[in-house]
Amino acid sequence: MASTTNSPSTLLTLPNFSIQTSTFLPKTSQRSIYKKKKPFNFNSKRVVSCKASNGKQNDAATSFLNRFDRRDILLGLGGSLYGATSLVRDPFALANPIEPDLSSCGESTVDTSKACMNVPCCPPKLKDSKIIDFEPPLGCKIRYRPAAHLVDRDYLYKFESAMERMKALPVDDPRNFMQQANIHCAYCNGAYSQVGFPDQKLEVHYSWLFFPFHRMYLYFFERILGKLIGDPDFAMPFWNWDSPCGMTMPQIYLDPYSPLYDENRNLEHQPDVLVNLNDGKSVVKQTNKKKDDFDELTKREQIKRNLSVMYQQMVRSSKTASCFHGAVYRAGCVSETDIGCTPEPRGGTIENGAHLAVHKFVGAKNPPYNEDMGNFYSAGRDPLFYAHHGNVDRMWNIWKTLPGKKRRDFDEKDWLNSSFLFYDENANMVRVKVRDCLDSKTLGYDYQSVDIPWLRSKPTPRRRRPRVAQGLDQGQDVAARRRSKNRRDFPIVLDRVAVRIEIPRLKKPKNKDDEEVLVLQNIQLDRNDSVQFDVSINDDEDDDNPCRPEDSEFVGSFTNIPHGDCHSEAMISTNLYLPLSEALEDLEIQREDSIVVTLVPKEGEVSIGNIKIDYVC
Numbered sequence: 001m002a003s004t005t006n007s008p009s010t011l012l013t014l015p016n017f018s019i020q021t022s023t024f025l026p027k028t029s030q031r032s033i034y035k036k037k038k039p040f041n042f043n044s045k046r047v048v049s050c051k052a053s054n055g056k057q058n059d060a061a062t063s064f065l066n067r068f069d070r071r072d073i074l075l076g077l078g079g080s081l082y083g084a085t086s087l088v089r090d091p092f093a094l095a096n097p098i099e100p101d102l103s104s105c106g107e108s109t110v111d112t113s114k115a116c117m118n119v120p121c122c123p124p125k126l127k128d129s130k131i132i133d134f135e136p137p138l139g140c141k142i143r144y145r146p147a148a149h150l151v152d153r154d155y156l157y158k159f160e161s162a163m164e165r166m167k168a169l170p171v172d173d174p175r176n177f178m179q180q181a182n183i184h185c186a187y188c189n190g191a192y193s194q195v196g197f198p199d200q201k202l203e204v205h206y207s208w209l210f211f212p213f214h215r216m217y218l219y220f221f222e223r224i225l226g227k228l229i230g231d232p233d234f235a236m237p238f239w240n241w242d243s244p245c246g247m248t249m250p251q252i253y254l255d256p257y258s259p260l261y262d263e264n265r266n267l268e269h270q271p272d273v274l275v276n277l278n279d280g281k282s283v284v285k286q287t288n289k290k291k292d293d294f295d296e297l298t299k300r301e302q303i304k305r306n307l308s309v310m311y312q313q314m315v316r317s318s319k320t321a322s323c324f325h326g327a328v329y330r331a332g333c334v335s336e337t338d339i340g341c342t343p344e345p346r347g348g349t350i351e352n353g354a355h356l357a358v359h360k361f362v363g364a365k366n367p368p369y370n371e372d373m374g375n376f377y378s379a380g381r382d383p384l385f386y387a388h389h390g391n392v393d394r395m396w397n398i399w400k401t402l403p404g405k406k407r408r409d410f411d412e413k414d415w416l417n418s419s420f421l422f423y424d425e426n427a428n429m430v431r432v433k434v435r436d437c438l439d440s441k442t443l444g445y446d447y448q449s450v451d452i453p454w455l456r457s458k459p460t461p462r463r464r465r466p467r468v469a470q471g472l473d474q475g476q477d478v479a480a481r482r483r484s485k486n487r488r489d490f491p492i493v494l495d496r497v498a499v500r501i502e503i504p505r506l507k508k509p510k511n512k513d514d515e516e517v518l519v520l521q522n523i524q525l526d527r528n529d530s531v532q533f534d535v536s537i538n539d540d541e542d543d544d545n546p547c548r549p550e551d552s553e554f555v556g557s558f559t560n561i562p563h564g565d566c567h568s569e570a571m572i573s574t575n576l577y578l579p580l581s582e583a584l585e586d587l588e589i590q591r592e593d594s595i596v597v598t599l600v601p602k603e604g605e606v607s608i609g610n611i612k613i614d615y616v617c
């Protein structure tokens with residue numbers, strides 16, 4: 001279901017997206033770096049203390065919004081980049097599937113707040129190559145992708161030989177490892193325009209293209225590996241990070257002499273450091289560290305938290321296609337006045353959540369680009385990327401088996417007919433449509449069946465609802481405090497202190513099956529910033545100890561990792577949808593007229609235009 005709750009965002013740019021990037025560059029790249037103005041300076045510290053005085057809040061709001069004004073002015077002076085495109089598009093022509101324009105493929109750009117780096121990522125042009133339409137493989141044999149931590153020696157030998165051969169192919173062979181890595185760079189960092197819309201860059205993240213694109217990218221990668229070792233049934237491993245045994249980087253990728261190794265990783269996150277699926281930072285207690293971080297966890301706690309995060313993202317918050325897959329993204333979609341467009345860049349729960357967290361966890365700490373995994377342009381250079389995305393892809397398969405009438409893929413033509421181009425194992429250029437890849441079994445593969453412990457990791461209420469017997473005084477006090485928090489004006493600037501606000505609930509859903517969602521509208525941020533904040537409802541106001549994913553009160557997080565090609569505006573606007581029904585039920589507050597929303601900033605700074613309750617997602 002497409003969202004029907006578009007915000008009145010005025011600064012929207014397209015989902016012209018890409019991600020963080022780095023100091024390391026491929027030797028072959030003829031890069032050019034030029035200085036880019038950043039009109040303001042973020043001073044983003046992680047903050048946990050709460051309760052801004054209103055005055056403070058307003059100051060912050062003013063200064064944050066001033067920066068927007070300035071950006072607006074810059075935009076105005078520069079002229080409207082996208083204006084012309086709007087005119088070309090027929091707003092009533094709803095058939096606008098996304099398609100990359102191969103002929104226009106140009107250098108990718110990687111933006112940071114200070115500089116712009118150009119990287120050549122286009123696929124090599126082969127003589128007499130014509131594009132053929134993808135046909136799903138014939139045959140009914142299914143190959144099973146194994147969990148990386150469970151493979152045996154024979155398998156590892158095979159996998160390593162395949163990778164070695166892929167790396168040894170001529171550099172201009174489209175099946176060469178670096179060429180494969182560049183596919184990701186090209187589709188995320190603005191190498192392609194959209195067919196019919198030369199001014200519109202194509203971006204496969206933060207929208208409904210995310211799962212299909214990555215599925216087919218891995219599919220061809222795997223087929224090439226299979227071809228190189230003469231085994232068409234070869235299946236790549238997946239990184240089972242959603243299960244306790246898989247929550248560290250898989251061992252097979254860690255031998256420096258192996259073709260599976262990549263030196264551009266965060267060495268501090270080698271095993272047995274556990275991934276943190278909430279935000280990618282390791283917060284497990286280390287003995288040689290001062291224990292002043294409230295966020296430090298034991299391993300057991302981290303595992304429990306990760307499983308709760310998975311439950312949140314896969315079960316509680318992803319009951320519809322739009323929640324799980326992300327926002328609608330149509331060709332030529334420029335502004336929200338375009339009928340049928342949702343230009344808001346918004347990834348689904350897993351994409352924005354565990355997926356980004358793992359990228360952050362693996363990528364090296366070197367600023368500004370955090371290669372390889374910490375930046376989309378370089379992520380494909382780490383062999384671990386393909387195992388990571390194997391698990392992301394596995395989540396799509398699992399999601400479709402979970403109960404709930406609306407856990408179905410979109411059936412919109414613009415999604416089904418969106419297409420991507422890949423070189424196959426025979427170096428033929430193939431056009432794949434989203435409709436070709438909905439079922440992994442049709443493509444001839446599935447995943448080894450392993451335990452899914454997060455299915456049993458439903459969060460529990462941290463605080464039971466106060467009983468009437470606990471005394472009237474306490475109740476009134478709570479009510480009074482809530483009222484006072486309700487005076488806060490929008491936009492809310494969220495930077496260093498937690499913000500609480502009471503939000504009225506709507507009377508009734510239009511349809512009985514509609515999901516009640518908390519909508520944070522017009523979240524404005526600089527896409528070059530790392531941003532994270534957590535959202536909980538009716539917490540117990542213990543500001544030193546905010547709610548965590550294992551608490552029912554916790555309803556989700558907002559995450560941004562720096563991304564963007566140099567053509568897109570730095571300020572972006574997006575919405576966050578957080579389904580509430582399970583939390584309301586667990587907290588036994590289905591009948592209340594309002595809820596109190598707590599926003600806990602963890603990194604970076606955003607402004608939030610409005611918060612409301614709605615019944616769609």
Ligand code: C2O
Pocket residue numbers: 184188205214355359376379389
């Ligand atoms: Cu294309 Cu994990 O990103």
